[in-house]
Amino acid sequence: MNDMILLVEDDEALAQLVQLLLERAGYTVKAASNGESGLALAQQTHPDLVLLDILMPDMDGWHVYEALRRITDVPVLFLTALGDEHNIAYGLGLGADDYIVKPFGYKELVTRVKAALSRARRARGEQTIFQTGNLWVNLDTHEVKVDNRLVSLTPTEFQLLSALIQDSGRTVNHDTLLRRVWGAEYSNRRDYLKLYIWYLRQKVEADPRNPKRIVSERGQGYRLVIESPEG
Numbered sequence: 001m002n003d004m005i006l007l008v009e010d011d012e013a014l015a016q017l018v019q020l021l022l023e024r025a026g027y028t029v030k031a032a033s034n035g036e037s038g039l040a041l042a043q044q045t046h047p048d049l050v051l052l053d054i055l056m057p058d059m060d061g062w063h064v065y066e067a068l069r070r071i072t073d074v075p076v077l078f079l080t081a082l083g084d085e086h087n088i089a090y091g092l093g094l095g096a097d098d099y100i101v102k103p104f105g106y107k108e109l110v111t112r113v114k115a116a117l118s119r120a121r122r123a124r125g126e127q128t129i130f131q132t133g134n135l136w137v138n139l140d141t142h143e144v145k146v147d148n149r150l151v152s153l154t155p156t157e158f159q160l161l162s163a164l165i166q167d168s169g170r171t172v173n174h175d176t177l178l179r180r181v182w183g184a185e186y187s188n189r190r191d192y193l194k195l196y197i198w199y200l201r202q203k204v205e206a207d208p209r210n211p212k213r214i215v216s217e218r219g220q221g222y223r224l225v226i227e228s229p230e231g
Contacts, residue, residue, distance in 0.1 A: 003117055004028045006047035008038035008064060010056045024176060025110045026166030035059030039067050047074060049117055054080040065094055075116040107183055130165050133227030135204055151203050160196050164224040173221040197222060
């Protein structure tokens, strides 16, 4: 994945939490504590998406948004405590791609960021494709192929595969996978994870009982092995 997100948020504790959540989901995050430094970072780093607070000192999010639109056309999502209908309508009316009201849940934040990035890629005629060996995955359309044959995954199986793809080639620990797919309240349910790893292996492994693609790292987690494309 490795999309870069710019977070403009003056609440330091919240900014650290959001950065941690998004990095766990596989994104690169740059953070700014005020509008001026956020605009400077946007020019320097060319982010793929901006998460923007509204209630900030000196330069509020409405003015930052207008300035951002003069330098970039990437998706901008307001992230704010202003949850009344008037402000939501105003923010979306300016042209923001989404409006997330605090407090928000981890899965909600990641899902809406992912959706905004996918919409932007589709608007540019792009799609996010992942390939390793004979496994081909379109992360936008949820198509999966093995040996050029379509494979049908359930929504949960696809979420699990996507969670492994986010850190492909690296071991993802059990708790991280459970949070990404089922949410923090399932962080101790390793039986869920083990069962769905088995379901997924049946669909993407040549021999599910002797897996070569989704491998277990004893006591740690699972790793999606990177292979050279075949053919």
